[in-house]
Amino acid sequence: MTGGSDPIFELLPMVFARPGEALARAEAVLDGDPSPLHAAVAHHVIGMWQRDFGDLRVALRYLRRARDLAARSGSAEREADVLGTLGVALVHDGRTRQGLAALERGVERGTGHTRARVLYRRAYVWWVLGHHREALDDVRRATPVLRQAGDVIWTARALTLRATVHLALGAVERAEADFTAAERLWDTTGQEHDKADVVESRALAAFRSGDIPAALRLFDEAEERYAKLGTPQFVFHIRRCEVLMAAGLAPEALAEADAAVQVLDRIGGQTTRKAELLLVAARAARLAGDPDTAIARAGDAVRLFAGQRRDWWETHAQLVLIEARLATGRASGRMVADAAAVAGRLEECGSPAAPEASLLAGRIALRLGRRAEAERHLGVAARSRRSGPPLARMTGWAAQALRAEAASSSRGVLEACRRGLDVLDDHRMTLGASELRARATAQGAELAAMAQRASLVSGGPRRLLVWSERWRATALSAPPTRPPADPALLRNLTAFREIAARAEEARVDGRPVPALEREQRRLEREIRSRTLRMRGEVPDDGHRFEPGRLLERLGGGQLVEIAELGGRVQVLLCGEGRVRRFEGGSLADALAEAEHVQAGLRRLAHPGAEGRLPVLEAAGRRLEELLLAAAVSQLGPGPLVVVPPARLHRVPWALLPSLRERVVSVSPSASSWLRAVETEPPPDGGHVLVRGPGLATGGAEVPELAGRYGDTTVLEGDEARVPRVLDSLDGAVLAHIAAHGTFRADSPLFSSLRMADGPLIVHDFERLRRSPYRIILSSCDTGRLASVGADEVLGLVSALLPLGTAGVVASGVPVNDATVVPLMLALHKGLSSGLSLAEALRDARAGLPGDAVHQVTGWSFTAFGAA
Numbered sequence: 001m002t003g004g005s006d007p008i009f010e011l012l013p014m015v016f017a018r019p020g021e022a023l024a025r026a027e028a029v030l031d032g033d034p035s036p037l038h039a040a041v042a043h044h045v046i047g048m049w050q051r052d053f054g055d056l057r058v059a060l061r062y063l064r065r066a067r068d069l070a071a072r073s074g075s076a077e078r079e080a081d082v083l084g085t086l087g088v089a090l091v092h093d094g095r096t097r098q099g100l101a102a103l104e105r106g107v108e109r110g111t112g113h114t115r116a117r118v119l120y121r122r123a124y125v126w127w128v129l130g131h132h133r134e135a136l137d138d139v140r141r142a143t144p145v146l147r148q149a150g151d152v153i154w155t156a157r158a159l160t161l162r163a164t165v166h167l168a169l170g171a172v173e174r175a176e177a178d179f180t181a182a183e184r185l186w187d188t189t190g191q192e193h194d195k196a197d198v199v200e201s202r203a204l205a206a207f208r209s210g211d212i213p214a215a216l217r218l219f220d221e222a223e224e225r226y227a228k229l230g231t232p233q234f235v236f237h238i239r240r241c242e243v244l245m246a247a248g249l250a251p252e253a254l255a256e257a258d259a260a261v262q263v264l265d266r267i268g269g270q271t272t273r274k275a276e277l278l279l280v281a282a283r284a285a286r287l288a289g290d291p292d293t294a295i296a297r298a299g300d301a302v303r304l305f306a307g308q309r310r311d312w313w314e315t316h317a318q319l320v321l322i323e324a325r326l327a328t329g330r331a332s333g334r335m336v337a338d339a340a341a342v343a344g345r346l347e348e349c350g351s352p353a354a355p356e357a358s359l360l361a362g363r364i365a366l367r368l369g370r371r372a373e374a375e376r377h378l379g380v381a382a383r384s385r386r387s388g389p390p391l392a393r394m395t396g397w398a399a400q401a402l403r404a405e406a407a408s409s410s411r412g413v414l415e416a417c418r419r420g421l422d423v424l425d426d427h428r429m430t431l432g433a434s435e436l437r438a439r440a441t442a443q444g445a446e447l448a449a450m451a452q453r454a455s456l457v458s459g460g461p462r463r464l465l466v467w468s469e470r471w472r473a474t475a476l477s478a479p480p481t482r483p484p485a486d487p488a489l490l491r492n493l494t495a496f497r498e499i500a501a502r503a504e505e506a507r508v509d510g511r512p513v514p515a516l517e518r519e520q521r522r523l524e525r526e527i528r529s530r531t532l533r534m535r536g537e538v539p540d541d542g543h544r545f546e547p548g549r550l551l552e553r554l555g556g557g558q559l560v561e562i563a564e565l566g567g568r569v570q571v572l573l574c575g576e577g578r579v580r581r582f583e584g585g586s587l588a589d590a591l592a593e594a595e596h597v598q599a600g601l602r603r604l605a606h607p608g609a610e611g612r613l614p615v616l617e618a619a620g621r622r623l624e625e626l627l628l629a630a631a632v633s634q635l636g637p638g639p640l641v642v643v644p645p646a647r648l649h650r651v652p653w654a655l656l657p658s659l660r661e662r663v664v665s666v667s668p669s670a671s672s673w674l675r676a677v678e679t680e681p682p683p684d685g686g687h688v689l690v691r692g693p694g695l696a697t698g699g700a701e702v703p704e705l706a707g708r709y710g711d712t713t714v715l716e717g718d719e720a721r722v723p724r725v726l727d728s729l730d731g732a733v734l735a736h737i738a739a740h741g742t743f744r745a746d747s748p749l750f751s752s753l754r755m756a757d758g759p760l761i762v763h764d765f766e767r768l769r770r771s772p773y774r775i776i777l778s779s780c781d782t783g784r785l786a787s788v789g790a791d792e793v794l795g796l797v798s799a800l801l802p803l804g805t806a807g808v809v810a811s812g813v814p815v816n817d818a819t820v821v822p823l824m825l826a827l828h829k830g831l832s833s834g835l836s837l838a839e840a841l842r843d844a845r846a847g848l849p850g851d852a853v854h855q856v857t858g859w860s861f862t863a864f865g866a867a
Contacts, residue, residue: 008029008037008038008041008042009041011025011026011029011041011042011045012041012044012045012048013153013191014045015045015048015049015052015193016191016192016193016194017189017190017191017192017193017194018190018192018229019049019053019193019229019230019231020229020230022045022049023045023046023049025045026041026042026043026045026046026049027042027046029041029042030042030043030046035073036069036070036072036073037069037070037073037075037078039069040066040067040069040070040072040073040075040078040082041066041078043062043063043065043066043069044062044063044066044070044081044082044085046062047059047060047061047062047063047066047085047086047089048085050062051063051085051088051089051092051270052231053231053232054267054268054269055267055268055269056089056092056093056268056269056270056271057093057268058268059089060086060089060090060093063082063085063086063089064086066082066085066086067079067082067083067086070082076109076110076111077109077110077111077114079106079109080105080106080107080108080109080110080114080115080118081106081110081114081117081118082106083102083103083105083106083109083118084102084103084106084110084117084118084120084121084122085121086099086102087099087100087101087102087103087106087121087122087125088103088121088124088125090102091125091128091129091272091308092128092270092271092272092273093270093271093272094271094272094304094307094308096129096308096309096310097309099125100122100125103118103121103122103125104122106118106121106122107119107122112145112149113145113146113149113151115145116141116142116143116145116146116149116154117142117146117154119138119139119141119142120138120139120142120146120154120157120158120161122138123135123136123137123138123139123142123158123161123165124161126138127161127164127165127168128272128310129308129309129310129311129312129313130168130310130311130312130313130349131312132165132168132169132312132349132350135161135165136162136165139158139161139162139165140162142158143155143158143159143162146158152185152188152189153189153191153194155185156182156185156186156189156191156194156198157182157194159178159179159181159182159185160178160179160182160194160197160198160201162178163175163176163177163178163179163182163201163205164201164204166178167201167204167205167208168351169350169352170208170350170352170388172205172208172209172389175205175208176202176205176209179198179201179202179205182198183195183198183202186198192225192228192229193226193229193231195225196222196225196226196229196233197222199218199221199222199225200218200219200222200233200235200236200239202218203215203216203217203218203219203221203222203239203240203243204239204242204243206218207242207243207246208389209389210389210390210427210430211430211535212243212246212247212430212431212436213430213431213432213433213436213532213533213534213535213536214533214535215243216243216247216529216532216533217533219236219239219240219243220529220533222236223236232263232264232267232269234260234263234264234269234270234273234276234277235273235276237256237257237260237277237280238257238260238273238276238277238280240256241253241256241257241280241281241284242280244256244284245283245284245287246391247431247436247439247440247532248436248438248439248440248441248442248443248788248789249439250284250285250287250288251284251288253280253281253283253284253287254281254284254285254288254290254293257277257278257280257281257284258281260277261274261277261278261281264277271304271308272308272310274304275301275304275305275308275310275313275317276301276313278297278298278300278301278304278317279297279298279301279305279313279316279317279320281293281297282294282295282296282297282298282301282317282320282321282324283320285297285324286320286323286324286327289327291324291325291327291328292328294320294321294323294324294327295321295324295325295328298317298318298320298321298324299321301313301317301320302314302317302318302321305317311345311349312349312351315342315345315346315349315351316346316351316353318338318342319339319342319346319353319356319357319360322335322338322339322342322360322364323360326360326363326364326367331364331367331368332364332368333368333370335364336361336364336365336368336370336373336377339357339358339360339361339364339377340357340358340361340377342357342360343357343358343360343361343377343380352388352389352392355380355381355383355384355392355395355396355399356381356395358377358378358380358381358399359377359378359381359395359398359399359402361377362374362375362376362377362378362381362399362402362403363402365377366378366402366406371406374402374406375403375406378399378400378402378403378406379399379403381395381396381398381399382396382397382399382400382403383396384396384399385397385399385400385419385420390423390424390426390427391427391443393420393423394420394423394424394443394444394447396420397416397417397419397420397423397447398416398420398446398447400412400416400419400420401413401416401417401420401447401450401451402450403416404416405450405453405454410454410455410457410458410459411458413450413451413453413454414451414454414455414458414467416447417447417448417450417451417454417467418451420444420447421444421447421448421451421470421471424440424441424443424444424447425474427440428440428441428474428536429536430535430536431534431535431536432531432534432535432536433531433532433534434749434766434794434798434799434802435528435531435532435748435749435788435794436532437474437536437792438788438789438792438793438794439788439789439792440789441471441474441789441790441791441792442788442789442790444471444790445471445789445790445791447471448467448470448471448790448791449565451467451470452464452467452468452563452565453565453566455467456565456570460581461572461579461580461581462547462579464563464570464572464581465547465561465572465574465579465670466545466547468561468563468572469545469561469669469670469671470545471790471791472643472645472668472669472671472790472791474792486530488530489527489530489531492523492526492527492530493527493761493763493764495523496520496523496524496527496758496759496761497722497757497758497759498757498758499516499519499520499523499758500520500752500758500759501757501758501759502516503516503517503520504754504758524747524750527763528747528749531749531763531766545670545671547574547579549674550574550670550674551574551575551577551578551579553674553677553678554574554575554641555638556636556638556639557575557638557639557640557641558573558574558575558576558635558636558638558639558640558641559573559574559575559640559641559642559643559670559673560572560573560574560628560631560635560640560641560642560643561574561643561670562584562627562642562643562644562645562648563645564587564645567586567587567588568583568584568585568586568587569583569584569585569586569587569590569626569627569629570582570583570584571583571584571627571628571629571631573631573634573635574670575636575638576636580631580634582628582629582630582631582634583629584625584626584627584628584629585625585626585627585629586626587645587647589626590623590626590627590648591647591648593619593622593623593626594623594648594650594651596619597616597619597620597623597651597652597655598650598812598813600612600615600616600619601616601652601813601856601859601860602813602814604616604852604853604856605813605814605815605816605853605856605857605860606816606853607853609852610851610852610853612852613852613855613856616655616856617655617657619655620655620656620657621656621657623651623655623656624656624657624658624659627644627648627651627656628656628658632658635658635662638663639662639663639664639665639838639839640659640662640663640664640665641664641665641666641667641670641673641866642664642665642666642667643666643667643668643669643670643673644666645791646668646785646787646788646789646791646792646793647787649666649668649785649787649793649812650784650785650812650813652812652813652859652860652862653666653862654845654858654859654861654862655859660845660859661842661846662842663836663838663839663842664838664842664863665807665836665837665838665862665863665864665865665866666862666863666864667864667865667866668793668798668801672801672865673865673866676801676806676807676865676866676867677806677866679773679804679806679866679867681733681773681774681806681867682731682732682733682770682773684731685731685732685733685734685772685773686711686712686713686728686732686733687709687710687711687712687713687732687733687734687735687736688712688713688715688725688728688729688732688734688735688736688772689702689705689706689712689713689714689715689735689736689738690702690714690715690716690720690725690728690735690736690737690738690739690755691714691715691716691717691720691738691739692720692737692738692739692740692753692754692755692756692779693720693739693740693754693755693756694740694754695738695739695740695779695817696817696818697817697818697820697821699716699738699739699778700821701736701738701778701820701821701824701825701828702714702716702736702738704825705736705824705825705828708828708832709734709832713728715728717756718756719756720739720755720756721755721756721757722755722757722758722760722764725737725755725760726760726764726765726767726768729768729771729772729775730768730769730770730771731769731770731772732772732773733772733773733774734772734773734774734775734776734831735772735774735775735776736775736776736778736824736828737753737775737776737777737778737779738778738779738824739753739754739755739760739777739779740753740754740779740780741753741754741777741779741780741781741782741796741811742754742759742781743781743782743784743795745786748762748785748786748788748794748795749761749762749763749794749799750762750763751781751784751795751796753777753779753782753796762794762795762796762799765796765799765800765803766799766803768803768804770803770804771800771803771804771805772800772804772805773804773805773806773807773867774805774806774807774808774831774837774867775800775805775807775808775809776808776809776810776824776827776828776837777796777808777809777810777811778811778820778824779811779815779817779820780811780813780814780815781811781812781813781814782796782797782810782811783795783796783797783808783810783811783812783861783862783864784796784812784813785797785798785812796810797810797864801864801865805865805867806865806866806867807836807837807838807863807864807865807866807867808837808863808864808865809827809837809841809861809862809863809864810861810862810864811860811861811862812860812862813860815857815860815861816853816856816857819848819853819854819857820857822847822848822849822854823844823845823848823854823857823858823861824844826840826843826844826847826848827840827841827844828840829844830843830844836863836866836867837863837865837867838863841861841863844858845858845859
């Protein structure tokens, strides 16, 4: 028998209900003088605990002793039950043949209910090994017997396992049905660990069905449940890393997987899990653009999987290894054959990754000029474009686009790219967080680049403009989902603000702040976690960019959109009813020059560096040659809108010689500029002036501006607190904020403005119903933006544009507070006379004193948008 009225048997299910208590009670049994049967159960309990939460070598020692004691007790059922657990542990230790032999012996020794439990364990091992059909066979044999015995716990486990196998085979609906049935059963038990496990599994099912926000929410719930139990869960990390990668957060997935491997090594955990974590780390490194790390991790995973006789897993690791090698520039006929063989094996075992492997074989063959071979592999991969989750369909459309490109069919390329990006559009709009929307675009970067190449060949400048816009700044096309009813998020934001303010005060006083910084980082993680799990509520408006509409709205002005193809700058000059193309210089050279310019602006923000001014001006001339090329002579006298790629948003455009005396505004995309042009100011909006603490001048322009506008709210001192500031900003026609700005390159949505009660961060701005129609940020770094995804930007300015702001003035570098004051006063003078932000900024620059510091201050500020 495996159970009965004897209380000792209560310890077995307790391992996954209250693990710590089960371990303590089992150790207490062994401290006495137990019978062989009782000692067998106690050793079994400790072995299970060590197998899943501790040292696998210790687990094997206890489980072998449990097996021997069970045999001495004369209970064949107890011996069979222990053999089932021992078999799982041996497989997790990489001793696959011994593990399967133990399981086979357990099936032979057990009968009825016990035998069904051993069959379940063998089904689990088949899943671990990647033998999914065998797993389904065993779990189908076990489930009816477990149901008939009224064993709720083991029936729920069997349903959970069957659902997990269905997920591995891509049968999401079957998996969800089994998970739902299992969860109903778990709710009738006290098995807290198993309950957490099914929440985790439901998270994976949500991800497989394309719902990343739901997956992140469920993973957070599972993590909270595991934390209460105090048990490490390596499968959890593996699964969550998969979702993080799909969400465009590959560096975070790599860090989490590597950290989990370190923990596993420290406690002597399961080598099967180590191999799986290494595979996840390899995939994450490849997606993060680190092919060397990917090769190292994938190579280690391949060796471990091979030693464990886990062919299904080994094949997936080989796929990542070939992808990483290709990313380093390697390509050979052997790699084509290897990728094709991997695709065949994945197809045989029903893996959803098979099309990805066929696409890889086709890519390598194309690179080697083997057109016929490439067509064969790409044709197989392209079949996945019609069905399946979004990323699988994206794989299919990428393969179809490559087929068309190889056949010199520009029309076919454009159609495949359009269809593929439409799939990603639908997926992107399910994401509520602006960060996830921006990062998700990276998955469409290749399609967008292929379409741009094809349009340049076949359609001329106007079509190239359309495709340049198709995948640029799309995260700004709709506001992020706002969760005003989430009290936990509001509490975390308030706590974060308080901790950050205390940390800043301590730094000023020279006091240590490590505890405060740890708490600040914890709150940042919690805030980010709650925002990432929000589901998108605003559908794509379906409007496509139309060059004719842009040319009409430009009137007498012009727009320059800067694109990049093959590492070269392409300048698209829009105006006077047409679109013209000019080729600029190397994008890499432009990026390097932009960095030099940034460094020069920072030096010249303070007196004493005037000798550097000619160097800075020379850099401005070189930037103009690289970025505008021959288009400079065609700009005409009217206002100019510049639409740079995300990586060039830090360029101070007013430094370029041809733009210094011109009305210039900057926009993340032409579509974004059109939305700004068509945004109406609020009819009853007021004016808001805010002074934050700690400015060298004290925000000296604010008192002088206070009497310039009617209906003005001035917030300073203790009144300049975040809740009051947000309430006043909501729906304002004009806001001027004089406050220290901090840009967070590591986490752009925590970029901030310092208020009396702490930082006002981007996440706060995203809670506004409507941000100010015009907003002027007069301090350092407020205009800095981070480049993410395909061609997206994140920062203070990008947060405001989708929320109703039509124009922003901000600086992308540190500025001299004293010289900002006259610039701001002159800027507002122009606004009061009816000028736009760009016009007023141009005139304000012209009126500054001619010394280097004032000049650099004027160049450092940029007008964004169209107001």
